[in-house]
Structures are given as C-alpha cells and as structure tokens.
Amino acid sequence: MTSVAQTQASDQIPQGRQIPDRLRTPMQRALASWETLLLVVFALVFCINSFASPYFLDPWNLSDATFNFTEKAMIAFAMALLIISGEIDLSVASIIALASTAMGLAVQMGADTPALVGIGLLTGLLCGAVNGALITGLGLPSIVVTIGTMSLFRGISYIVLGDKAFTGYPDSFSWFGQGYVWWVFSFELVLFCLLAVAFGILLHATAFGRSVYAIGNNDVAALFSGIRVPRIKFGLFLLTGLMSGLAAVCLTSRLGATRPSIASGMELEVVTMVVLGGVNILGGSGSIAGVVIAALVMGLVTFGFGLLNVPGIVMSIFIGILLIAVIALPRLARRFFPRRAAS
Structure with a gap:
C-alpha cells in the first residue's frame, strides 16, 4: 500500500524540477550566487592583466x-540602496561638478581645508535634498527629475566657471585624494573599505535596510x-547627495x-x-558585497586598458556594452531557461 502511494506521489512531481533555494545548503547557495560569478570574473581579469603588462x-x-x-x-554604495528602493539618481x-565649483569659489576667498571639506559635503547634501523634495514631495518620477537636475547642476558650474578653472587649493587639502594612510594603502582605499562595511551593515543588518x-x-x-516610504526615500536621496559631495572632495583633491x-x-x-554588482535595476534585490566586487572588477578592467594604452572612447564603449549586457542577461535567462530562472 505504501509503495503504491509513493509511486502515485512520484508521478505527480514534475521531472527535472530544480531544488528550491530555501532547501539548498549555504554552500550551494553561495556557489550559485552572482557574487561568486563576479569573483571568478575578478580572478580572470587579474590574471589577464598580469600577463598583459609586466608593470601590473x-x-x-x-x-x-x-x-x-x-x-x-x-x-x-548609496546608489545601490536607492535603486533597491525603486528609484535612481542620474545627477x-x-x-x-557643482560641489567642486563651490569649493573652488571658497578657495578663491581664502577658505582653509576643513571649510572646503564642509562646503563640498554640504553642497552634495543640498543637491540631494532638492532631488528628494521634488520626487517625494511632488511625486515626480526620479529618472525625469534627476535628468533635469543633471543639466541644472552642471549648467550652474559652466555659468560660474565658463572655460576657466579654479586652482590654488591648500597643500593639506591634497591629502584626501593623494595621501596614503600606510604603505600603499591610500586614504581613498581605506575610506572605500570603511564605507563598504558601513553600508553593508546599514542594508543587511538594520530595520532601515529591511524597509528599503x-x-x-x-x-x-x-x-x-507602517513604513514611512516618502521619508525613507528622501533620506536615500540625501545619502546619495552626501556621497556625491564626498566623492567631489576626493576627486577635486586628487586633480588639484x-x-x-x-x-x-x-x-x-x-x-x-x-547593476553589475547584482542589484536589480527594477528594485527589490541586491547586495553591497556584489557592488564591492563589481567596483574591483571595473577598476581592474579600466586600469588594464590604461596600461595597454587603450583610448578612452573604447573604455566608454565597453562600459556601455557591459551595462546593456548585465541588464539583458537575466531576461535572456528567463526566456531560454525558464525553469532554472524560476528556481
């Protein structure tokens, strides 16, 4: 009797069905993850670069x-949280550019290094507040608003500077973009690691991250x-603006x-x-670990191209193709391998 029941039950189970993700072991889930694939790509790029140039x-x-x-x-890191929430910031x-222009104006007036850093961060924060207010306050689409502010903020920089450039930054200011904390570990690299840990905790280990x-x-x-959706989205735009201001401080410091x-x-x-880090462009999924590995991969690819004297336009073409490929890959997988994609 038992054998007959087992036979009938086995007939009802579709053949070739994939094991649900919740039934896999942690090791199986890790090996099948997008982050593991990125690590393999990172190792391949590293090996190719080491053979392509003796200076690598x-x-x-x-x-x-x-x-x-x-x-x-x-x-x-901030953009990842924003895209996971279903929004985007193209500005x-x-x-x-606007934060760097504000710092340039300040240095012409004799501002010191702490003031320059504060001005850069505050400008980024204000720009993020403008984006957040328009999107969460008026309910406008983020892609439309940030395309508009992209032109607005850059246009203000061109109006202020024209074809000129601001120089004369203090020597102490250059440490943010050119200084080293210890041996070959630059300040920017250490800051990158600290931010990766901070954003990883924020997204994966807090109620705020679960709300995102x-x-x-x-x-x-x-x-x-009960989640305060407008408030959280506004905070994410503020965070993205703040990180843009921080990037402006480091980039302006490095370029001088x-x-x-x-x-x-x-x-x-x-x-x-x-997106290369595995964040769904439509929102709802993604990880900071994937973004970290994707940053390393793109950094190595760009540096490898530079060592081989590849023109900058070729790098831009490669990045564009990479973006299209990463977005199209999941859709192609669902179309040609629907059973595996569903699992």
Missing part, C-alpha cells in the same frame, strides 16, 4: 589602480505596513583643480557598477 603586479601600480573606482564606488556626476527592500518590492504594501567638465559621464559608470 607592482604594489604601487596596484595601489594606483584603486583610484579608478574608489570615488565612483562611494556613490555606488550624481553633476552634483560632483520592502519598498523596492512593493512600496504601496510597505506604506500600508576644478573644471565644469569634472566627473563628466561618471553617472553611467556608477549605475553600471551597481
């Missing part, structure tokens, strides 16, 4: 490679469950000058970094 494995060259991604990653590069995920999956349901074209096109690289 020099510790100081590797340290210089970190400047290719640290400033973008600072913004990418981050223009916020950098809930909003990204269904903001209406999150609102009815302010031009209206500073950080031009960086918003594309930031979004690519976030």
